[in-house]
Amino acid sequence: MRLKEALGVLSKASPYAVSTIRKGKQPDEYKYKEYLYVEPEIATDFERKLVESNDNTILFLCGSSGDGKSEVLTRLCNKLEFQNIVFHLDATHGKTQHGTAVDSLNELFDTQKKQQCKLAVGINIGMFQKFIKFGSERHRDIKNMFTQFLKNRHEKGFQCGNAVFYDFETYPRLDFTKGRVESEFVARFLQALTSECDENPFHSLYIYEKKVESQLAFNFQLLREKDFQNALIYLFGVIRLYNEQFLVPRLFVDFIYQLLTAENKQGLIGNLFTHLDNQISEKIVLHDPLSKSNEVLDSFFLEYVTDSLSHETIKSINYLTKLAGCELENVNIARLAWVMNKEISQKFPNSKLVNLFPERSSVTYLDLYQRLVKNKFDHNDEDYLVELFEKNILESILNYINRKVPAELNGFVISRELNDFVICNKLEVELDLEYLEEKIFFSPDLLEIKFIVNQDVELFLNLDIKVFTLIQNIKNGYLPNRSLHNEFTKLDEFIRELINATSKTKEIRVFDKQGSDNLIAEAKKGRRGYTVSGSIF
Template sequence: MQFIEALNVLSKSSSFAVSTESDRDMGLSRIKSDLYVAMRIEEDFLSLLDKIDENSKKVIFLCGSSGDGKSELMLRAKRLFTQPYIKFHLDATHSFEPHDNAIVTLDKTFKYFEEGNHSLVIGINIGMLGNYAEEAYSPAIQKKLKKYLETKEFSEDFEFINFEDYPKFEITQDGYVSEFVTRILQKITSPSSEIHKIFVKEEAAGLIGPDYLKFVNYRLLCNENIQQVLLELLLKIRLFRSQFVTARTFLDLIYELIAGKDYLFNNLFSCTDNEILEKAIEFDPSRLRTKTIDRFVIGYALNSLSDEFKVFCEVVELELGIQKLKNSNSYIRLFYLLKFLSLGNDYHQKFKDDFTEHLLIRYLEIYRNHKFYNVNTSRSLLRNFYTKELFGALRGYINKKAPYLDDDQFLIAEYDDYQVISYLKLTPDYSAIEKNDQKKGQGSFDVYVKIKDYSEEDDDPKLSFSIDINMFELLNRLKAGYRPSKNDRSVVVVLNEIVNRLLKFANKSNRINFKSYSNEIKFVLEDHRIELGD
């Protein structure tokens, strides 16, 4: 088998993209099996099946999205558990008869289950599960499915294991990890992998042949420092664009990077045939406008770059097989791909700070100190975030027509020449932060705010809401004086919901001022009496 043929196993258009019970090409099947990574969901799923005996009589749903690996896992389970009292329905989106649809097929499967003495294992898309919860012939089945979909609770005879509960990325105390991405990359690129063995046999001839780009790209992908760049980019896409990474889309992504029409770093930011890479285009480093990058672009256009750059290009061609590139954008993408790698005279490191993800680093820092709150180390950092960044941004957004107001003042209305100003003291609620259990794999973190100077009998009103990286970015920009545009529409909707909740408290403050250009009247509520303030 040739290297190019072996790569095709990774493509979403390959007949091997979805596992079936009739995969016939033994060579390609062996490569696909070699790429398989057993994740924790498989351990938990198989453990659940292992507990089934001939008296169990239960239904187990393996739920997820298209392409996340349900079919592969169901097939493996079916091959392992051959007991007659366990029946498998591999894909609940399919029917077995031309005149039946998936709902009718599921109805027949459940009627057979009710009449028999076996347990039933069903692989099902989460959308299909929702449809069946509405259309199942049995009200009892509908009730159990809806209970799970609404509350994540399940009964003793209906159990669910969901890919959604096993996130592909996890923010840890030390950084971030993706066991899924890392292990698949290792499977594709490690010297012991089937693909790598074929690559080694053909490498010498391949690097000087018509498909040399694929050999260069695969060799680039084998570098762990380049894999770290990909992991960081995938995390950004996950956080900023809520893009889920499934096994099928990720393998297809790798195929596009290696087998695309250009070098890997250009394929990374120009491919529109993969749903993950479509989002990567938004993060193309050649779009950055910094002093260092702009100087390089101008110097390249004028052919006036230093000899240092020319020496670097020679090393790149000698060590990586990357020949002279066509434009400055390609070089910037190359510098980005190599940012964690030392090479030659390290000319590319001149751009390292331009490629440093300062916003992401700060976001992860705040996220971690919420998730792993430590009274000795987190309190001071979070105090600065809440008071200087969060509260400052919210106050600036609310007071955009009155930027001169003090820290605890909020503009809540305007009447002719008068502005109605409320007083609220906002502070972090450290106790709630410490008690809160941030959901594993969640792309956002929850903030908790205490509110003082409040007129209701409740002396300790509180406010909590979630902040994702898009909201975090907007808050940072608001603090710097930015005014949202139509491009920020989706995140501004969420911001306005937060502001409206805060203003409900502000409207019940025990201190209200009416301020005009020439006069200010202060009202204070004390002991259920409104008095004029000083």
Template sequence: MTKQEYALQFIENYNEEWAEIGKDFERFLFDDIEASLIKARKLGELVVREIYLKEEMDFPEFANQAEKNMLLKNEGVIDDVIFNALDRIRRMGNSAAHANKKIPFSDALKVHKNLFVICRWFMESYVISPDKEIPEYQDPQFENLDEKVKKLLVEYLPDYINSKEESKEEAPTYVEDIELPTLHNSHLLYQLSKLKESSQEAVEGHQSLSDFKKYLHIKRPIEDMLESHLNESLESTGSNLIFLCGSVGDGKSHLLGYLSSTKPELMKHFTIHNDATESFDPKKNSLDTLAEVLEPFSDDLIESSKEKLILAINLGVLHNFIESRYAEEKYLKLKSYIEEARLFDSGDISSPVEHDTFKLVNFSDYHSFELTEEGPVSSYMTNLFDRITSPNRENPFYLAYEMDKEKYGLNPLLINFQMFSSRSMQQQIIQLIIKTIMKDKILISSRELLNFIHDILVPISLKDMKTGDFVDMLPHLLPNLLFEGGDKSTMLKMLGNQDPIHYRTKELDEKLISLHNSGNYYVYYRDIIFDSSAQEWIGLLEPIENIAFLEKDTKRELSELLIRSSYLYDSHLKDSFKDNVYSDYMKYLFAYNTNKKPSLQNLYFEIEKSIFLWKGSPKKNYLYIDDEGHNIRIAEPLQLKKSAISLDNNEQGVIQRFTTTLFLGFKCEPYETVHKVEMDLPLYEMVVKVLKGYRLNKKDREDSIQFIDFIERLLPYGKQQQEILINDIENQLMFRLDYEDDFQVYSFSRER
């Protein structure tokens, strides 16, 4: 089919006025976006008026345009596709006429296609015969390919000019003496892309760090401990082996690289072996290589060696080495040191003994957060988030944000950075991450944390990043990327389980009902979210018309954004999301790790009561010894006595080294044996549900198998040899069988 002079040329034969407006709209597109969009709005209004005439409907002269469009939809004249196209043209036309903000060229392109879709639908519905064909959509044409137009085409219409420029990095842009490259025409996107796990910046060696990684470096207590051991080793005349243990991606290589870059005079005295990355011989496995590296610290050579070695090693590999034949044959002293440190003991903190040769630094003892009496905090994540958002010239992220904002106005990427810069939002995200770590028992490495920041700030596709229309932005804003990004990473999938839209409280339900009755999202957002850092983006809601005239998916997205934003910012709804069970557990965990046994009293009371509810009890201090589901059940007397367990810890106030689970101890009188049960957050949540009357299902019992095993271990310590109760559940009868020790006979009686 012959190419048209402009996209809407096919309407010339029906209405020359429409065609002229369509031609002006496309002509102004490259020179005056605001004027172009006002033309589009006018043409959209003319088409709507014509639809009323064709349908022989009374034209609502005094209704606003949103009402006119909605009436056509409600009457079944137009479907969601045409309604949404008309609504975007209306919104963008209003923004062009009234709003004092820059409108992205990408939004004008969307309006161009929307206008084509509407006019084609009108012609096919009311004008042309079915056998006539309307030309396919074509990109807007241009008269003079000047530099301004060429730049827009390269950025937004690469297919049209067969250009690959969009995928290339642009030449650096200079701000005074600062050089900042771009990615897809965005300085901020370039900086954030370096946080991705797939980025070259994510690959770290222990020899040195890039300037970018030095900027992101956050000093943590483990750095001071390692540096202290290094200085002690220098003063030693003999050999020294410093174990730097942990998990994959926790920062071992980063820490060594940072010290190598900033303290070369100290590090030059040490050989570094990173077990995760180095191998001398492809024919040797990790244990063979490790045995070769550790040769100077074998039982035969350790006294004469002068070797200074830092061994960065994952705990799993170290455990395998300690259990290997190498350790048994040549490294008994090393093995003894590791075993005495209780490095692999569940529910305990590593406690290496003083040793002339060996030193131990364990990343697994240092979490990404700390415990306090009021609840968990994270100085590491707080400082890391601040490094990315702090408004100063040393921060490449903030400089990139400022440059993009000046160039583009506001788009989803810039709004997300603005949202993430809020202190209240940062702290709420940190609390969300800590809660997820505790609930799902996951380890979040520094590498994963940086990738997470990228994922909650950067929309999935480039076209989503370039819109200035708030309705189009909704799926790509930080609160939604945070809770709906499960396809991006395991971390985001876990965080999605904490999505506040699943909370159901009376206050929350009342607010949502009130929202839909209020008719105005802007006013309602502003009244609920009083956080000053949220007011600029909330202002973007002001042009949105009455709720009644919005498409249902848009209403849902705006309601979900309100709930999630109320959770993340300081708001009048924030207390509605408080999780008292989680808060209680974290306070118990602090008490356990700081030897504050009196603070554990309520926890012991809850667990003791839940033991009888879990297994079943016909009366106080009696526990069923058989399984549920029978009409006749047997119970024994069980007298529990609390035997409090806690950890000694020299730290007070803010606790850096701690366990994330706690152990509780119970005795069965008159025996002195202490039976221990390990309690984590998911098990404690289940205990509280049972205390409130919840009946366990099969999956619950499978998930709580550790607690059930603990109860089973108690049963032999009950008094079933002296007394049992027989409960006839069907007939509601109970009988007692007692053993009379003096006469060595049993007596049988009915309980009343």
């Protein structure tokens, strides 16, 4: 067997893509699938609960398609100590040709209630809502438990009545809490796949490919590099935050299969930023480091085409070419330099390839999230948050709102326009640090940031990485447009709420949008009423 055939067990077209109960002797390729299995923490917890729970308990293993529910339940079902437990591997499909999944669940719960047996069910999240709506009224108790679970999905091992729910979403495969993207699941899988040991059945096949100098051998070797693995994990995190693409095991292993085996004259790095037949790949190409130009990158391309690269830069290019196992085009030299930046920086510190790309907004966003998930802020955290939100984010938003007036509107915000004039309300905004310290942030998907406006009005910014990036771009002079849809809508909503929060201000100013002396009038409210100065005429 050649390496590509063995890697075929990872393909979505493989008969092993979905686990079923298999009996008897398995084909030779089954050993490759078994070797690569990474037992998730949820499987350990679910098994422990199977042992501890009483008879008449229903245990639900919940998740999305491809999460690995069938894999976990199949392995448990095959264990001798669980032969007295009823397993229902997939509650998404009906048992009969004309029956529905809801019909099958109705029958399953009928049997469970009659026999008072312990039941383990693999179920997609969408089936809960479907059963709540269409399930039989004789199972109203189970419907109510489903409703309670959906309200408490953030709780690991949520219990309600005689039901226990283990949800893959509470066992994330990507960790954003350390200021960077980490994944024990991906790291363990790639380490197993590429390890140089006799226990790894792929290793001997790789050795043969290396002898015949196949491109697959070079791809496999590059995937072994820690920097490449870290770049993959980072990209998985980016597409999770920007594109809501979850790291589903079935999609992930198929992506690795295509990444390694798809024919490409530019090798592994060419495949990484080429549109493969895989949802993860489709999202990754949207975050090609070359999608945004910069002065350093343009300078490298110019020196490359004019043959004016330094000796150390040429050495670094030769190093990357050797790693890739093929002659690389200049664009893929740049991409691979981005992936291998840490190693290039150490081996060739004066190369033009070092730090070709600026730090992305995602890095700052993850640094923010790392601080928000702390139980208690220290002084550095407080200073960082105040600087970021009050001096950076809010200042950028106010400059955007007030852009129609040439004058500095320090402490004021445009609330409305009247022909050639703008009316501005007094604005004082403070970040509510106490609220942020007490709030529990379950994920970086959406961060609810609280401000206090003019000392008494509460204001919330629903911040995600897209809105965060948009605000950073505004700071750099970019004017957003409605083609950005979701993030523009969220920012626009916050701007409206910010202006509304100043509606009861005690001080307003009127500015001329065109005149050289912009301040026309000012009104302040005191104990004896308003004091007005200046004149519109």
